[in-house]
Amino acid sequence: MSSERYNFKIIENKWQKIWEKDKSFSAKIDKNKKKFYCLEMFPYPSGKIHMGHVRNYTIGDVLARYKSLNGYNVLHPMGWDSFGMPAENAARQNNLDPKTWTETNIANMRSQLKMLGLSIDWDREISTCKPEYYKHQQEFFLELFDKGLVYRKEQYVNWDPVDQTVLANEQVIDGKGWRSGVPVERKKLNQWFFNISKFSNELLENLDSLDEWPNKVKVMQKNWIGKSFGCEIKFSIEQSDKIDEIKCFTTRPDTLFGMSFLALSVDHPVSKLYQNDEGFIKFKKECSSTGTTEEAIASAQKIGFKTNLLAINPMNNEKVPVYFANFVLMDYGLGAVFGCPAHDQRDFDFAKKYNLNIKPVVTPELNNKEFQTVEAAYTGPGYIFNSSFLDGLKCPEESIIKTIEYLEKNNLGQKKINFRLKDWGISRQRYWGCPIPIIYDENNNPQKVPKNMLPVELPKIEQLEPTGNPLDKAINWKNVNINGKKFKRETDTLDTFVDSSWYFLRFCSPNKEDYGFDEDEVKYWMPVDQYIGGIEHAILHLLYSRFFMQAISYKNEKIKIKEPFKGLFTQGMVCHETYKDNNNNWVSPDETMILNGKRYLNKDNSIPVKVGPIESMSKSKRNTIDPAKIIDSFGADAVRLFILSDSPPEKDVQWSDEGIEAAYKFIQKLWSLNNKILDKINEDNPKNENNNLEKITNKFIKKISNNLENFNYNIVIANIHELYGLLNKEINIKYTKKTLIENYKKIMFCLNPILPHLSNEIIENLNLKEEIIWPKYNDKFLIEETIAYVIQINGKKRALIETDKNIDEDNLLRLISDNASLKKYIDNKEIKRKIFVPGKLINIII
Template sequence: MERYNFKSIEDKWQKFWEENKSFKTIIDKNKKKFYCLEMFPYPSGKIHMGHVRNYTIGDVLARFKKLQGFNVLHPMGWDSFGMPAENAARQNNLDPKTWTEKNISVMKTQLKKLGLSIDWDREISTCSPLYYKHQQEFFLELYDKGLVYRKENYVNWDPIDETVLANEQVIDGRGWRSGAIVERKKLNQWFFNITKFSNELLDNLDSLTKWPHKVKVMQKNWIGKSFGCEIKFKIDGSEKIKEIECYTTRPDTLFGMSFLALSVDHPIAKLYENHPDFLKFKKECSKTGTTEESLASAEKIGFKTNLIAINPIDENIKVPIYFANFVLMDYGLGAVFGCPAHDQRDLDFAKKYNLKINTVVSPNLDDETFKIKDTAYVDKGYMINSSFLNGLEAPGKSIEKAIEFLEKNKFGKKKINFRLKDWGVSRQRYWGCPIPIVYDENNQPKKIPKQFLPVELPPIKKFKTTGNPLDSDKEWKEVTIDGKKYTRETDTLDTFVDSSWYFLRFCSAGNKEYGFNAEETNYWMPVDQYIGGVEHAILHLLYSRFFMNALSFNNKNFKLKEPFEGLFTQGMVCHETYKDQNNNWVSPDELVEINGKKFLKNDRKQKIITGPSESMSKSKKNTIDPEEIIHNYGADAVRLFILSDSPPEKDVQWSNDGIAASYKFIQRLWNLHQKILEKINNNCKEDIDNNFEKLTNIFLKNVSNNLINFSYNKIVANLHETYNQLFSEVDKRYTSKTLVENYQKILIAIMPIIPHFANECFEQVSNNKSLTWPIVNEKILVEKSTNYVIQINGKKRAVIQGEKNLTEDELSVQLKKNKELDKYIKDKKIKKKIFVPNKLINIII
């Protein structure tokens, strides 16, 4: 029997799809649209298995919807600005543009080898002036709306990449790319006013019913709406400063207050600007980043002032005022009161500086002796040692009562606050979108007129080791506009700006005049299904949602608020990790297995330590090259395996045995196909039974439901089960028409999963029949008979088969014909019968 030649067949169909532009999309108002989009990749050089899984999941859905008759937009592009290209240019004396374009070419070829149903005519790259010209226009549009501003502010400074990081780009106090410990630095920065839409971004989450709950929770927590109170504290020790305001979510713990902490940028800091110890302390604070993670992980340090704060809720409580490295000026009012017993950070600070620890919340209502030692009590409880608040539930009624007291006595007022901060978008690097701003001789910012856009990056002949090359390019930096001399802004935009609107550009990818137009976005948007990693749950998704709000703000022609109607977050691709005896990471390619044990290929005496299975990463060398796997097994086998073992939202474990099994299964499917081809012309003229048609419709129904529910692993299981049934059914006597029609339906149903194989087989049995998703024949799936359980006094005595929906009398007639029951009911008086339709009858004697 002819073997399945995946190389020639996959090449054939990929060539066919490309030459015939099978996936090219235009607006067709006679069809329902479906916009399927996977998060576009960074062109790092080669695709990895994470890409394979992400784009296979999206491709399955896009192909399914196309077969259902939808007008499917399924585009691809490149998130091509960013530090890796700039770093590679520095290390290898390359131009980032050349490096990036070469990588795009390689990765595009690799993605095509997967057989993806992409409309490549809509391909975009964010580093192209054709793309970022429109981004610069949007920047100026937002500037005119008051949604972009410049100010001096403390920022997260990455000392290795020498650039600013947004809060979301700092992970556990370190830069998300370089891993450097982030510092605090004061710079003039451009900001997007994302906080203007805090309420909208929060409230609109409830409308996103097709988003994972966990992602919405993450966004809600990041936006961080809190209800609290602004409190005024009278100050002793200064003629100039009479009071300080601070924001808190727990005014009920004021009786536990033992210090007041200020930011080093608080106005009171002016009193100490000539104090050497304070200046030294302020410099030390710059080593702490601006994120909550950085502040939480840093050692808590303070500078004690000579000022005293008076507790407004009890003027007998007077506490010292400190400057502290964990207080930032841009949160609340740059001041917090410390309650050590019920906040771990405050407790650490109090212990370090020998401050009082006053317990005011107890887990038990009657336990007023409850004390704090090394761990702050932060759970629910009851107020103690708190005068008029004693006995109240905390938090809850205690907060309401405290705010009521403060407002009544004009010591404070109720206030809503948000954790979300404005988005700092300035980056001190070359390889990014230039900011379309210039500065006059007074250093005042001016917009670059639209006719001078795009502001393009100058070619860089040689990179400095560190810093921003644009700063030293005098020829580019100095510019004349309308006869006046200006200096260009040398910061470039955060790459997350590039990805905050790219889904709109796909709608109008070829439009040179506009980034997108109303007709096309009104037809295609929102994205019906967005697919990507959960690691982007905060950063990218939140910024994209902001961008839609910003563009629609004061814009009658653009009213889209939410870009992604549906969101699916796929799991990681994982692989075992390996180390040699010197604790060095070892890649799977370097290993050989002997008698169940792993050794280095070039040193078989050295045993290998097998570690846990983890997400594939270059640093741990547990990666598999997709290009090599596709070359050895074929794209369909890779697609089949990557979908088979786990639900798409869960991690999948890579297995060499698994990919080999998928390859063999496709060969078995091919053998079955050859068998069916032989049978088609040799079958009888009349059907013997309709088992084949029933089997087909069961398969169609299962596959359809599993496609809708993203249960792609179950589809693979459905296919295995149906293969086994088909193998035995084919030998039965069916007409050629029955065999062909049902087999065609099965092939169409597996086209989203293994498109090359399915299209090849379909072509051989279809006679150019059009491709449409088959409709399930529900009637044939309805069982005409059922099993009835017969009980005597509650005990099962028999099971008989009968037509569905028999009445009690009809079933009783059947029972009289069953001699097996005679020994239980013959000559017995029947007291009553309990009848459950289509299930059982219980005879009580």
């Protein structure tokens, strides 16, 4: 009996080399096979892989391998999201070239990923910072420009003072930059925009068709797009020769009769009339001093600046005052609202402060004409009153529609659907990004860079200065001569989210030179069947990619795909305990040791560390574990096994030393079981003692298949543990060589997606000379002749009786009355009712 331990270093390396040499995972169009496009979100090349990558790519790899064994033609590519600020920051700090920095990182991370044994088609590798990639991005930019989906305008933008760049709305979180974490400022700049809002409706409605997406992501996108149904109302203005009307958007036109003021944003065009008014200037300043934090908004008082204008209520011609108010936002709706204090809490607060009329027009009960709103606005359902011809209408079901009908008929307003989604500002004042292929003539008019001059490559810059836009200072690059005419290049680069909005298309034909993708290849491979990544991209990246697919297929009959990702899976984060020393400094797990169950500092084992809460791994808390080190000590299969074992993939998982050690031990156990089985195979009995082995094999093929299909990878690992236990016992029974090999082979095929190195090695040792395919189970072996019937008395389990599965009720009752331990419950009692569930249980009510 061979008894040497499993040497993962030799064996894993051996198989990784074989896969690389044989191009085992190279994907080619094969129209006779069903395709499966498995994609994990590609990494930013920060330098090293982290545990989040390990989890993400292991989940994807298990799926890709499983689908491949099931006969699918699998596309499983990998690339690098390699433009972005860390490269630029590193360059500024250490006087490096961002390109070199990025390429070194990529080389390092590629070799680390290869150590995980991923089934990736490395021939399709792409990197977004390469001109061969971004050339096509520039083509797309110009294509979208021609389609009218790109435009330039001066606008207030979110300015990140630390990163010295503009941020999209989506990139501002709680009023702070998504990367820098500092409060965002308002700044007016000329910016390029993608007209994402043109597709608001499509982006919203298509969500319903994405039935393989997590509901929570769809809800988040739905909220973000923020569709609301209402109408635009025209209000005539008195006492002004400069304006005749102001338009408001409202979702509650049915409360018009309760209107007592009109409120405008301080940025509303009407504010021009007051730009020299000292009171207004002071008021505007006051408004902007209100912070953007949650508390500030929640506790901010409703304040207003009264104008000398009067607005006329189109329903009854009553005149109401016009205010500027701090709670009206210019970038939602039309920057103007009519105030109905009785039925809107904000308006109510405002009316109280400025002593405005509060007239209720909705009553909860039909006949309660005395209804008043004294303490707060009433926003619930009811019936319209105090409203002339609208009186008695059911609110909101009838009242809103009827009011809009009236307004439209009398040309006072019109039905309108409003979206919260804003256009995507894509200009960034950075160096390390894709140059925008635009040049400005001597009159500063933007022109497209001619197609034959693409790509517009980034210039080499010797020394990046600490702040400001480097391209703006690269004079030689900026000034360009075309056909004797002088132009200046656009010096902003594209938001890096543009890079990742179409990379899934590029993977279909990564080497195509004349266009970003090949139509036939895209037709075959797209959409991505399963996309896997973190929940943090629920809005930004996923919405932008969906937009890009809309934009590419817009006015293009050849591209029918509207949604890039058919299935989406969002995996949870990898967490670890946190540690601090006596001075409250974070301590990394590497700097600690365990003595008698307590944790101490390595450098002085008399100093205990404080164990803090379990949090997602992050550099700032120093609770990261380096995957490269772990793979080196335990092997890729052990890492894969553990990262999947402890929690469902969509939930957070806690990394622990004990867990990875247990996974390592289990691999060793599988190996020694293998040695035992190889010995048994050589015994070659003439006849099988029983068919338990077939039963076990088929039962677990079924279980593991079902669990893999449903992403229950943690349960698959449990199944494998259980299978090991049963096999370890069953192997002492005598089987023929054929039976043993046939079943053991299938079990190893089942382990292949999770433990590719170990299972390949074992399969090779079996000398089968056959391809690994996903085994099918045979129902014949799943039929159990006997079953443990559950015997309940008054709904309580009292016994299990092992008996014939097809026993009838009478015979089962006979067994029950013969059963000594059940006698005491039944004897001398009248049976009132029996519930018999064949093949499962019987419940006796007495």
